[in-house]
Amino acid sequence: MGPVIRWVVLALALWGPALAQEWRLYESRGHTEAGPGPWRYTLSPRTKEAQELWRRLAEQYRDHLRAGYRVDLGAWRVYFRGGVLWLAPHCPGADNPACYTFGALPVEKGRQDRFLLELGRLLQEGLDRARATGGSLTLSRLFRVELPRGAPPPFRASPSGWRP
Incomplete structure (x- = not known):
């Protein structure tokens, strides 16, 4: 590997996480008189652009679910069965864009790939x-x-923020 390629790989390794932070995972815990409450984890988009992209994707995902289809989010799949919404394991090795349900949006495919891959990674972290x-x-x-x-x-x- 040449010196230029090494520097590019090093730069991507160092800057990659900083450039791809469109999602955030909040962690909180309430407290009551009886002591600490349960942990709450919330996964949401970080930037205005990411919020708008997620709003449009989530609308399509909700429509898919209402119509009886599944939504693939990397290692996890969301679907209705028997009138109940379920989250089940789906795709091991979820670093593959084929493990995601893509939206029909006027967004570059590579942009949507990066957005969903980061979502999938943080979804797994939050569930863990x-x-x-x-x-x-x-x-x-x-x-x-x-x-x-x-x-x-x-x-x-x-459902969170919508009705089936």
Whole structure:
């Protein structure tokens, strides 16, 4: 590998995470008189541009779900079965754009790929944390799932910000 390629790879490794931070995972915990409450994790877009892209994608995803289709979000799949919204394992090795449901939007495919890959990574991280501590995970505009500590999938979910 030549010196120029090494510098490019190093620059991408160092700057890649900083450039691709369109999502954020909030972690919070309420407190009551009885002591600490359950953990809450919320996954939402960070920038105005990301918020607008997610708003349009989430609208399409909700329409898919209402019509009886599934929505693939990397390692996880959201779908209705028996009138209940479910979140189930889907695609191992979710670093593949083929593991995602893409929106019909006037957005460059590479841009949507990066956006969804980051969403998938943080969704997995949030679910791992929620399963480890017990609590809830909300993906803004799409679903909320309550997870007892160590619960195995699939997870029963509820719509977040919309009605089926």
